[in-house]
Amino acid sequence: MKVARCHLSEGFPNGGSLILTARNFKGINIDVLQSLSEKQNITVITPEILVKSGYTSKNDHVKILGRGELKAKLEVTAHAFSASAKKAIEELGGLANTI
Numbered sequence: 001m002k003v004a005r006c007h008l009s010e011g012f013p014n015g016g017s018l019i020l021t022a023r024n025f026k027g028i029n030i031d032v033l034q035s036l037s038e039k040q041n042i043t044v045i046t047p048e049i050l051v052k053s054g055y056t057s058k059n060d061h062v063k064i065l066g067r068g069e070l071k072a073k074l075e076v077t078a079h080a081f082s083a084s085a086k087k088a089i090e091e092l093g094g095l096a097n098t099i
Helices: 030-040 047-052 083-091
Strands: 002-008 018-029 061-065 075-078 095-098
Touching: 018 030, 030 047, 030 061, 030 083, 061 075, 061 083, 083 095
Parallel strands: 018 061, 075 095
Antiparallel strands: 002 018
16 A cells, blocks of 8 residues: 655745655554454554564554454554544544554
């Protein structure tokens, strides 16, 4: 999943420049978080835990997506959340922390 961000430097369009940066996100669904929570008996999930579990690499930016069912109250830290994932996490009393 690629998200482009646009930065305008001073003076654009008269002599300025347009800088585009792209960031690749690794999408992780909440059903994966539920499975990880059950297998490892954890309630706090961070990008580091996802790397150790083999779901992402250390250079990935993690975006939590809303597919699946979440049953556990979790504290999840990631670079981004879809609206449905954030809603599912918070409805159970969990926390969705953005880095």
